[in-house]
Amino acid sequence: MPSPFLLASIQRLQGTAERRRILDNWKDNRSVFWILAGPGTFWLLVFFILPLGFLFIMSFSDKAVINGEVSITDYDYLTGITNYIRSVDTLYLTIIWKSIWVSALATVLCLVTAYPIAFGICFAPERWKPILLLLVVLPFWINLLIRTYALIAVFRSQGYVNLALGTLGLGPYDLLYNNFAVIFGLVYVYMPFMVLPLYATIERLDRSFLEASLDLGASQFTTFMKVTVPLTMPGIITGVILVFIPCLGSFLTPDLLGGANAIMIGNVIERQFKAANDWPFGAALSFMLMYATFAALMLRAFLAKRSAGVDV
Amino acid sequence: MADQMKPGSGPLDYGNRLWLKVLFGLIYFMLYVPIITLVAFSFNTDKRGIVWRGFTLDNYVKAWNNSALIEAMTNSLMIALIATIISTVIGAMVALMLWRFRFPFKGAYEAFMGLPIVIPEICMGVALLLFFNETGMMGAIVAMPWPLNLANIIIAHVAFCFPFVAIVVRSRLVGFNRQLEEASKDLGASEWQTFWKVIVPFMMPGLVAGALLAFTLSLDDFVITFFTSGPETVTFPVKVYSLVRRGVSPEINAASTVLIVITVVATILAMKLQAPEKSGKG
Numbered sequence: 001m002p003s004p005f006l007l008a009s010i011q012r013l014q015g016t017a018e019r020r021r022i023l024d025n026w027k028d029n030r031s032v033f034w035i036l037a038g039p040g041t042f043w044l045l046v047f048f049i050l051p052l053g054f055l056f057i058m059s060f061s062d063k064a065v066i067n068g069e070v071s072i073t074d075y076d077y078l079t080g081i082t083n084y085i086r087s088v089d090t091l092y093l094t095i096i097w098k099s100i101w102v103s104a105l106a107t108v109l110c111l112v113t114a115y116p117i118a119f120g121i122c123f124a125p126e127r128w129k130p131i132l133l134l135l136v137v138l139p140f141w142i143n144l145l146i147r148t149y150a151l152i153a154v155f156r157s158q159g160y161v162n163l164a165l166g167t168l169g170l171g172p173y174d175l176l177y178n179n180f181a182v183i184f185g186l187v188y189v190y191m192p193f194m195v196l197p198l199y200a201t202i203e204r205l206d207r208s209f210l211e212a213s214l215d216l217g218a219s220q221f222t223t224f225m226k227v228t229v230p231l232t233m234p235g236i237i238t239g240v241i242l243v244f245i246p247c248l249g250s251f252l253t254p255d256l257l258g259g260a261n262a263i264m265i266g267n268v269i270e271r272q273f274k275a276a277n278d279w280p281f282g283a284a285l286s287f288m289l290m291y292a293t294f295a296a297l298m299l300r301a302f303l304a305k306r307s308a309g310v311d312v
Numbered sequence: 313m314a315d316q317m318k319p320g321s322g323p324l325d326y327g328n329r330l331w332l333k334v335l336f337g338l339i340y341f342m343l344y345v346p347i348i349t350l351v352a353f354s355f356n357t358d359k360r361g362i363v364w365r366g367f368t369l370d371n372y373v374k375a376w377n378n379s380a381l382i383e384a385m386t387n388s389l390m391i392a393l394i395a396t397i398i399s400t401v402i403g404a405m406v407a408l409m410l411w412r413f414r415f416p417f418k419g420a421y422e423a424f425m426g427l428p429i430v431i432p433e434i435c436m437g438v439a440l441l442l443f444f445n446e447t448g449m450m451g452a453i454v455a456m457p458w459p460l461n462l463a464n465i466i467i468a469h470v471a472f473c474f475p476f477v478a479i480v481v482r483s484r485l486v487g488f489n490r491q492l493e494e495a496s497k498d499l500g501a502s503e504w505q506t507f508w509k510v511i512v513p514f515m516m517p518g519l520v521a522g523a524l525l526a527f528t529l530s531l532d533d534f535v536i537t538f539f540t541s542g543p544e545t546v547t548f549p550v551k552v553y554s555l556v557r558r559g560v561s562p563e564i565n566a567a568s569t570v571l572i573v574i575t576v577v578a579t580i581l582a583m584k585l586q587a588p589e590k591s592g593k594g
Contacts, residue, residue, distance in 0.1 A: 026415035036409035039402045047471045051443035146568040150346035249432020266434045286435040
């Protein structure tokens, strides 16, 4: 069953592997089935779906007006779509659109830097592979906030980049609190997400295909574009998804590196739930963000289906 | 590619290509310079942390004596520990269920399990904030003694950690040869014995990897914790966030370095523990 919104590639690859063997029918062993399925299903229904339901209702609600005053804590539920009408205001649409292109650009830059890395690791001498892979993954184990903070120290006006440029007689440049800083930060933070799935597919790649292509006279570049890239497409798609989605919904990176100049949709949502205390509007914006995420996933599914030779 | 093949290097010996090595060096340099400078400047005597003025451990002493920072760290570790245990158990069960059974709407169920992974963190965070507030759970949990007052954060962390565990464990299970299970049963083992003596040992690398992933996801999480934590509860990332907003200080560098060392050492240890298991099972 093709479903547009899921961490599809990994799961579908698993699904294909499972289709090759015969699975037990759940009816044959109901008690085991329910014991295994129960806790996870319960947890997700109560602590994930139900909260989203609350959020959905809130997005159609308004702050209650009691005795002519707007209440801080009480709401009139299901009053209408005023919050959504507000969210398609030009101001907010611009921010949503900007979040999408910033994320897309960061994802492309991630792919462009991660592919050679993953490729290089796969073709590195055997004894180097684990250490090279570990070095890519290691930053992923380091707290996101700490990595972002480390970037601030590097990029601020008295940071090392500007000090280095200063010795060359350049700068200082404003490297922080703009779109450049946000995009760089996103690439920096999410690159391991891109390297890992790419590494996994390139490692599985049957190298005799590459040899055949080169033997038959194709150049290295043609071989790469016509053989390597299509064969590693599942990894590329997984990586793109794994990077694009957290980018689109990112809050911390634009908050710390972008400041007031590079706001993304996540920052606007945070403001509604914290400083502005307008939860119904924040809820509506959250759903706009989720719809944008799903739209991106559907676009990806559509593209994957269209591109020939991609077996996902 | 424009580069020429060097004599003695085959067409597939990309590892020997100079351009790839240079690119490699550059990207690794970019990845590590910020972190290395962060660690280095935690030992710096200069208060503003711009130039190197000399080696000191004062920042660590200050961070250690900062009770708020220590409290935040203890909270974070406690949350990560409990959330990891719960999500590893739940995630492994879901993985076993998906691996073993076919049932109607399985594709839809898999999509449902994938939802916490694809939904933007901030949406999940605000949804849980709303849920805890509207149900009155927030007030009830916050009033409880430590560590029960962390329950709301733990609940939230489990909700986004266990689907990851399920994926990791399941991909391990896919490689399982079910004939081993049949052999075990033929030799007289019960279903329960087969599970503990055959399937669990096979799953172990996946379980360790899944648990580690859950642990770091939980320890790393800022956004969801930022929204779901009560007004009084502070975790390490939330504390660091409030400090960072006030500016760069060597004390944050010191505290960050400690956290980096903890996670990196734990990761490497776990990888070492996992390694013989892997080679043994092929």
